[in-house]
Amino acid sequence: MSKSLIVKHIAPRSWWRKTCWQLYQDLDTGHGIVPVGFETDGASVPRILWWLFNPMGIYAKAAVLHDYRLTEFDSHKGVKGYSILRKAADVEFRDYMIELGVGKWRAYPMFWAVRAFSLGVVLIERIKSIFKKKGK
Secondary structure, eight states: OBSSOOEEEEOOSSTTSOOEEEESSOEEOSSOEEOTTOEEOSSOOOGGGTTTSOTTSTTHHHHHHHHHHHHHHGGGTTSTTHHHHHHHHHHHHHHHHHHTTOOHHHHHHHHHHHHHHHHHHHHHHHHHHHHHHHHO
16 A cells, blocks of 8 residues: 555547546555555546646646546436535545645645536536436
8 A cells, every 4th residue: 555646647549539648556644545556547637738737737646536536426326415425525626635745726726627627517417317307
């Protein structure tokens, strides 16, 4: 078990796919353990902003833990309480970034970007569940 983030870069198979990294060993974040072999895109930042928000910057551990939490919660999509799980993962992401020494000027915009995306995912899941109910 390591507190260091050791990853292997996985080149995208085509130009439009995201760059990914695979954990080479378990990551003990102090908030949970992310298992070896887990694949992450780090912080999901558009390439044009990598000069400011590198996807594997100082906040990389927080981004990896956040990605892992979301994969854990995927089975709850469409279930009541899913939005609460997403919010908890997003808040943990913000708090862990600050704990890692990320400045609030950087942590909060990243947190709000993640929250906006999460709210969009939750909204889409709610719309899907409405149409599934109407189809029955």
